[in-house]
Amino acid sequence: MFARRFLISFPIFAIVYLIQESIVSQFRIFGGGVSLFLIFALLWSALGTPELGALTGFGAGLLMDLSQTTSGPMGQWTLIMILAGFSISYLGYGDDNFRGNPISLVVIVAIAVPLTRLAYLIIGLMFGSELGSILQIFISLVSSALWTVAVVPLLMPFVTRIHSALFEAESRG
Amino acid sequence: MRNGGDNRGRLLLISLIVTSLFLITLDLRGVQVIDGLRSGSQTALSPVQSVAATVFRPVGNFFSDITRLGRTRGEIEKLTADNEKLRQSLINRTIADAELLELKSVLDLAGIAKYRVVAAKVISLGSTSSFAQTISIDAGTNDGVKENMTVITGLGLVGVVKKSYPNSALVQLASDSAFRVGARVAGSQQIGILSGQGTSKAVLQLLDNQTTLKVGDVILARGSQGNRPFVPGVPIGEVTSVDNTAGAVTQTADVKLFANFSTLSVVAVVVGSPKSDPRDALVPKGPIPIPVPTVTIYATPSGSPKP
Numbered sequence: 001m002f003a004r005r006f007l008i009s010f011p012i013f014a015i016v017y018l019i020q021e022s023i024v025s026q027f028r029i030f031g032g033g034v035s036l037f038l039i040f041a042l043l044w045s046a047l048g049t050p051e052l053g054a055l056t057g058f059g060a061g062l063l064m065d066l067s068q069t070t071s072g073p074m075g076q077w078t079l080i081m082i083l084a085g086f087s088i089s090y091l092g093y094g095d096d097n098f099r100g101n102p103i104s105l106v107v108i109v110a111i112a113v114p115l116t117r118l119a120y121l122i123i124g125l126m127f128g129s130e131l132g133s134i135l136q137i138f139i140s141l142v143s144s145a146l147w148t149v150a151v152v153p154l155l156m157p158f159v160t161r162i163h164s165a166l167f168e169a170e171s172r173g
Numbered sequence: 174m175r176n177g178g179d180n181r182g183r184l185l186l187i188s189l190i191v192t193s194l195f196l197i198t199l200d201l202r203g204v205q206v207i208d209g210l211r212s213g214s215q216t217a218l219s220p221v222q223s224v225a226a227t228v229f230r231p232v233g234n235f236f237s238d239i240t241r242l243g244r245t246r247g248e249i250e251k252l253t254a255d256n257e258k259l260r261q262s263l264i265n266r267t268i269a270d271a272e273l274l275e276l277k278s279v280l281d282l283a284g285i286a287k288y289r290v291v292a293a294k295v296i297s298l299g300s301t302s303s304f305a306q307t308i309s310i311d312a313g314t315n316d317g318v319k320e321n322m323t324v325i326t327g328l329g330l331v332g333v334v335k336k337s338y339p340n341s342a343l344v345q346l347a348s349d350s351a352f353r354v355g356a357r358v359a360g361s362q363q364i365g366i367l368s369g370q371g372t373s374k375a376v377l378q379l380l381d382n383q384t385t386l387k388v389g390d391v392i393l394a395r396g397s398q399g400n401r402p403f404v405p406g407v408p409i410g411e412v413t414s415v416d417n418t419a420g421a422v423t424q425t426a427d428v429k430l431f432a433n434f435s436t437l438s439v440v441a442v443v444v445g446s447p448k449s450d451p452r453d454a455l456v457p458k459g460p461i462p463i464p465v466p467t468v469t470i471y472a473t474p475s476g477s478p479k480p
Contacts, residue, residue, distance in 0.1 A: 021218055022225035027232070051182045058189045065196075066214040074207045075196025082189045127201070 005166050006055055009044075012162060016040045017063045025069070034147035035113070036155075037064065042112045043155060045085035046105055047163045050093055057085025072124050080123060084116040102156055110148040114141040268438075275439040278327020285454055286406055289445030290325070291316045295437045296341065306349040306371065308332075310440060313340045321402035323394070323443040328457075329408035329431035330354070330394055331440050342442070347409065348373060348434050354403055355395035358386065358412075359453045364395055367409060367428060375410060377426045386415045386426045391456045404443050406451035431457070 020037035027033060041060035045053035061081030065074045088108060092098040099105070118141060125131060200207045276292055283290040293312035312318045314337050324331040324344045332352065336343040345352055352369035356377060363386070365379040377392060390412040396405025410428040417424070 018218070018221060022221045023229050025222075026226055026229040051185050054182075054186050054189055058193070061193065066211055070211075073197050074200035074211065075193045075198075078196060079190065079193035082186070082193055086186055127197075 006052070006059075009056075009166055010059060013037075013041070013044075013059060013063065021067060029147075030143055034151055035144070036151065038113055038116065039109060039148050039151055040155060040159065041081065042084060042088055042109050042116065043105065043152060043159050044163060046088045046092055046108055046112075047099065047160065048089050048167060050086050050090045052167070053085035053087075053089025054082050055085075056089075057081035057083070060085070071129060072120070073127060076123055076127065077120065080116060080120050084112060084119070088112050102153070105156065106149060106152045109152050110145045113148045114145045117141060117144060272439045275327060276441075279325060279439065279441040280327075282325060282327050282329075282455060283441055283443070286404075286451040287447040288325075288404060288441075288443045290441035291318055291444050292439060292441050293318070293342075294439055298437075305351070306346040306369070306434070307335070308344045308346060308437060308440075310342050310344060310442070311340065312442060313338045313342050315339050317444045318342045318442045319444075323400075323402060323404045323407060324440050325407055325443060326432050326437065326440050328433065329410070329455075330403075331432050331434075331437065333402045334442060344440070346434055347375065347430055347432065354409065355397065356392045356409055357395045359391040359393050359456045361390075365423075367392060373430055373434065374413070375428045375430055377412070377428045379424045379426075382421075382423050384424070386412055386424055388412050388415060390426075391453075392428050393453065393455065396450065400443075400446045404446040406453070406455050407443075408455050408457055 017037050020035065024034065024036045037060065041056060044060075045056045048056065058078060058081065061078030064070060064077035064081065065072075070077060091108065092104070098108075121129075121131075121137065131137070196207070272294070279290070279292070282288075291312050293310035293316075295308050296311045297309035308331075310318075310324075318334060318337050320334050320337050322334045324334060330347050332344045332346040332349070333354075334342050335345045347354065347367075347369055348371065349369045350371040352375075354367050355364065356367040357364045361384065363379055363381060363384040365377050367375050367377045369375050377386075379386065392409045392412065394403045394405060394407040394409055397403045408431050410430040412426045413429045414427045415424065416426065
């Protein structure tokens with residue numbers, strides 16, 4: 001049952017991935033732009049169980065690794081996203097006050113997005129990637145947090161509805 | 174771990190992490206399948222991306238412009254200023270090219286006659302309020318330019334230095350109505366006096382009534398004593414019409430001056446001339462006639478028709 005529902009959520013991720021790669025990537029906005037897919041994946045993970053979060057992170061990370069714009073080795077985003085998905089869902093798991101509060105979700109995702117990117121950067125350094133300008137990295141991380149704060153309230157109604165429609169029975173069970 | 178801390182959850186997490194590390198290892202070892210996955214996904218995505226780029230790129234550019242508004246404005250101002258500078262330098266370059274061409278032609282002329290010249294730029298076209306036709310040049314006594322020196326261009330005589338200052342000089346043009354120069358006709362060596370008329374034409378009056386002029390004759394400067402104010406051999410103009418009035422004491426002719434006084438920009442002042450007269454060496458070469466192909470048609474009578 002769990003696996004079936006997880007598989008049903010895959011087309012949703014594929015659509016969001018397609019939107020990210022084909023539409024959102026066309027917009028060159030302040031701070032390096034916004035990663036709709038990353039925000040969506042972390043928000044989705046935050047609403048589920050830690051197992052679901054880890055699985056969501058795995059699937060999302062695999063898709064992110066498939067992107068042509070990814071510079072790191074295949075599996076790097078997968079590793080980061082497994083840990084990020086698991087961590088973000090673990091933080092709010094069992095605390096309905098936390099999950100029921102939209103502001104908490106916005107804040108946790110807004111913190112998680114730059115932290116995930118920072119973790120990707122650090123792991124990338126271990127694999128021999130170039131660091132670049134520290135100031136530029138700082139601006140990019142801060143602006144990604146700000147963009148997340150702006151985007152999550154817009155995404156949240158859709159994500160929570162779809163998520164609850166798919167996993168409500170599982171969560172209750 | 175709270176409710177998620179059971180063995181199943183841990184096992185899932187560990188197996189996922191191991192899978193991802195396995196993927197990384199495979200990629201770093203250069204396994205072709207991994208590269209193929211990425212290129213395959215890009216192959217599948219690229220048509221969608223190109224359509225989206227066509228549709229959404231203008232919107233993206235709009236947002237990009239909004240976020241870069243201050244920088245864009247600054248960039249536009251900088252580009253406008255650069256454009257203005259480039260336009261100015263292009264104009265300057267065009268002017269410099271024209272001046273260079275003039276200088277080259279005047280030096281060519283001076284070189285043939287072995288004149289020693291000082292090149293000068295025309296800095297003023299004289300007074301518009303008076304009737305005298307003069308120009309000011311940027312060479313003066315500091316450059317060796319003195320009064321009563323011949324001024325030429327690549328086409329021929331321009332005039333004579335009337336006043337000389339340390340860094341500039343006033344030149345009376347050959348078109349000035351007060352201008353007089355001893356002249357001779359190239360080839361026949363007939364001599365006369367050429368007078369300016371205030372236009373691009375001058376009048377030549379021959380001194381000998383036994384000689385004749387014809388249209389197209391080239392008029393050269395005869396030269397003065399000590400080569401001042403005029404050096405010999407400088408082309409002045411070309412006869413355009415001859416006055417053959419019966420009973421006239423001497424023959425006169427209209428002469429079209431070679432120099433174009435309305436476009437003067439670079440001239441040369443002859444500060445020294447060779448001892449020998451260049452004679453007709455400076456007569457402008459006529460246009461090279463273009464051979465006209467001739468076609469001869471031989472008419473061959475056809476055979477008489479048979480009855």
